[in-house]
Structure formats: structure tokens, C-alpha cells
Amino acid sequence: MAPYRTLEWRNDALVLLDQRLLPHEVRYITLTRVEEVAEAIRNMTVRGAPAIGATAAYGMALAALQSPAKTVEDLLRHLEQAATLLKASRPTAVNLAWAVDRIMSLVNALSTNDPTQIFHTILNEAHTIAEEDVQTNRQIGLNALPLLPPKVTFIHHCNTGALATVDYGTALGIIRTAHEHGHEVFVYVDETRPRLQGARLTAWELQQLGIPFQIIVDGASGFVMRTRKVDAVVVGCDRVALNGDTANKIGTYNLALAAHAHGVPFYVAAPTSTIDLSLPNGAAIPIEERSEEEIVAFDGHPIAPVGAPAFNPAFDVTPAQYITAIITEAGIAYPPYEQSLPYQVETAKKWREKFRSLNR
Numbered sequence: 601m602a603p604y605r606t607l608e609w610r611n612d613a614l615v616l617l618d619q620r621l622l623p624h625e626v627r628y629i630t631l632t633r634v635e636e637v638a639e640a641i642r643n644m645t646v647r648g649a650p651a652i653g654a655t656a657a658y659g660m661a662l663a664a665l666q667s668p669a670k671t672v673e674d675l676l677r678h679l680e681q682a683a684t685l686l687k688a689s690r691p692t693a694v695n696l697a698w699a700v701d702r703i704m705s706l707v708n709a710l711s712t713n714d715p716t717q718i719f720h721t722i723l724n725e726a727h728t729i730a731e732e733d734v735q736t737n738r739q740i741g742l743n744a745l746p747l748l749p750p751k752v753t754f755i756h757h758c759n760t761g762a763l764a765t766v767d768y769g770t771a772l773g774i775i776r777t778a779h780e781h782g783h784e785v786f787v788y789v790d791e792t793r794p795r796l797q798g799a800r801l802t803a804w805e806l807q808q809l810g811i812p813f814q815i816i817v818d819g820a821s822g823f824v825m826r827t828r829k830v831d832a833v834v835v836g837c838d839r840v841a842l843n844g845d846t847a848n849k850i851g852t853y854n855l856a857l858a859a860h861a862h863g864v865p866f867y868v869a870a871p872t873s874t875i876d877l878s879l880p881n882g883a884a885i886p887i888e889e890r891s892e893e894e895i896v897a898f899d900g901h902p903i904a905p906v907g908a909p910a911f912n913p914a915f916d917v918t919p920a921q922y923i924t925a926i927i928t929e930a931g932i933a934y935p936p937y938e939q940s941l942p943y944q945v946e947t948a949k950k951w952r953e954k955f956r957s958l959n960r
């Protein structure tokens with residue numbers, strides 16, 4: 601386990617590490633209402649596709665616990681409202697909807713008149729989602745190892761570590777696994793404007809892990825690939841379409857273009873919970889647009905002239921043609937992704953079912 605917890609269920613409440621204050625302050629907040637959870641996801645107290653999925657699952661448990669409903673019918677209505685509220689908090693990361701829908705389909709399959717049983721069913725499923733996430737991330741790291749030379753230099757974008765997940769991380773989990781398995785690792789950390797998940801969060805996590813790195817501005821990645829040795833770019837994802845088109849933090853597409861131009865392998869670390877086979881390609885992936893304020897000011901200090909307009913898409917979509925491989929907990933997917941991704945999703949689903957049966 602990392603020396604910090606992104607999220608934890610404790611005494612019938614959800615405890616979150618407030619990532620907006622990192623790296624200079626480690627402060628935890630305790631939430632008891634689903635409305636607070638939706639706001640914490642929206643304002644990025646907690647962020648990262650797998651982390652917000654697990655957080656939303658625990659948000660559903662709080663909704664059941666706080667519900668004033670006296671009948672199961674009323675409780676189900678309350679839970680549907682909570683599901684809608686949570687899913688609306690951030691639109692791009694499919695993990696959010698995936699986790700909430702997974703909870704609701706379990707609840708709707710129950711035949712009980714006992715609201716308490718519904719709460720315990722939801723809480724147990726939230727714990728399962730959290731446990732699966734950590735196992736998934738560790739497996740992604742192991743699956744990536746054969747792709748990496750003994751001495752390996754990465755460029756990494758945004759934050760995909762324990763802070764973006766329940767623990768261990770996805771793309772940063774690959775970097776961590778390489779380090780833990782004796783590879784000589786170095787990382788160029790994209791600062792990742794405008795919320796600086798790289799400079800604030802990834803740098804903080806790499807320091808804790810003892811992995812050497814240098815922070816670079818987002819616009820420097822092409823220059824670094826042209827003038828220094830970079831063995832691989834590794835990034836996370838928020839939604840992967842059937843054809844492999846991948847939504848990830850804004851700037852990922854530019855990074856993929858630069859990697860392609862310099863012949864540097866571009867790897868996506870993708871828990872199968874982030875793969876959305878219902879979308880044929882990336883055109884239909886909803887791209888969250890956040891406030892102009894995030895660009896024209898930082899920490900409340902104006903950067904741009906007063907009144908300067910800004911356009912702030914929080915994600916972009918990298919076309920599959922620029923993605924060398926997609927690494928999941930079920931293995932490594934190569935193009936054509938229309939064929940390899942469904943196999944990965946199906947294999948991971950079978951493993952989850954086996955994991956459940958072994959743990960019953």
C-alpha cells in the first residue's frame with residue numbers, strides 16, 4: 601500500500617485525500633452524504649478514472665445509508681436519483697458510470713424488503729470494486745514488463761498513480777513495477793496544465809517511490825524526444841473505444857503525435873473497466889469542458905489579463921493509429937483493437953467472476 605490512501609470507507613463514512621492541496625498539504629476529508637461525494641468528484645478533490653469510479657460506488661453506499669426511505673420502493677427511487685447525480689459529476693471517465701451501473705444492476709436484481717440488506721449489498725460491491733482495482737493495477741504493471749528494456753526512460757502525462765486509483769496506479773503502476781523489478785527507470789514528468797497533476801501529484805508519488813524524474817513543461821516533450829533518449833511514452837486513460845481511440849488528459853494527443861514522429865512507442869495502461877466497447881470509435885466520447893478560471897488563474901492568482909477568454913477541454917482523444925499497444929490486466933492488446941480489446945474485456949470479466957467465486 602502507498603503511505604497514503606486515496607479513499608477509504610471508515611465508520612460508515614467515506615474518507616478522501618484532498619488532492620487539490622497536494623503536494624504541500626496532506627489533508628483528509630470525511631464525507632457522509634452522496635451530494636458531498638458528487639461535489640468532491642466534480643471539484644477534483646478526488647480524480648483519476650479508477651479512483652472516481654470506486655468513490656462513486658461508495659457514494660451509492662452513503663446514499664443507501666442516509667436515505668430516509670421507509671420502503672424498498674422509496675429507497676430504490678432515492679438510489680436512482682443518487683446514481684444520476686454521481687454520473688453527472690464528470691462525463692468523460694467511463695469508470696464512473698461503469699461503477700454506478702454495476703451497483704444499480706446488483707440492487708435491481710435483489711428481491712428483498714429489507715433496506716438494510718440493500719445497503720450491505722452496495723457496500724460489499726463497493727469494497728469488491730476497490731479490491732479488484734488494486735489487483736488490476738498490479739497485473740497491468742506485470743503485463744507491461746516484457747515491453748520494457750532493462751534501462752528505461754519514460755515520458756508520462758498527468759497522474760495515473762495510486763492517487764488516480766484505489767492504489768498502485770495504472771501507467772505509473774507500470775513505471776513502479778519496472779522499478780520494483782530492477783529496471784533502471786527514469787521519468788520525464790509532463791507538468792500537465794492546467795491542473796498540474798504531473799508537477800503536483802506524479803512528482804510527489806515518484807519522490808515517495810524513490811524513482812528519479814525531471815518535470816518538464818507539456819510543450820517540451822517533442823524536444824526531449826528529439827534531443828534525449830526516450831524509450832516509451834506511457835499514459836493512462838479515461839475511456840477507450842472499441843477501435844482503440846483513447847480519451848485521456850488534455851495534451852495526450854499532442855504527446856502521441858510527437859512520439860509517432862520520433863518513433864517512440866506509445867503505450868496506454870487501461871483497466872478493462874475503462875474500455876467502452878459500446879462506442880465504435882472516439883468520436884462519441886463526451887469531452888468534459890471545465891471552467892476558464894482553471895486556465896486564466898492558478899491558485900486564485902490571475903495569469904492572463906482580466907476578462908481574457910479561455911477554452912478548457914479537460915481531455916482529448918488519441919486516435920488508435922498513434923497507440924502502439926494497450927496494456928490491460930488481461931494482457932497486451934495490439935491493433936486491430938476491434939479484435940483484441942473485446943478479448944481483453946471478456947478475459948478480465950471471467951477472472952473477476954473466478955475471483956468472486958474464490959472469495960465467497
Ligand SMILES: CSC[C@H]1O[C@H](OP(=O)(O)O)[C@H](O)[C@@H]1O
Pocket residue numbers: 647648649650757758759760761764765769770771797835836837838848849850914
Ligand atoms: C489512472 S488514469 C487517470 C486519468 O484521469 C486523469 O484525469 P483527471 O486528473 O482529470 O481525473 C487523467 O486523464 C489520467 O490519465
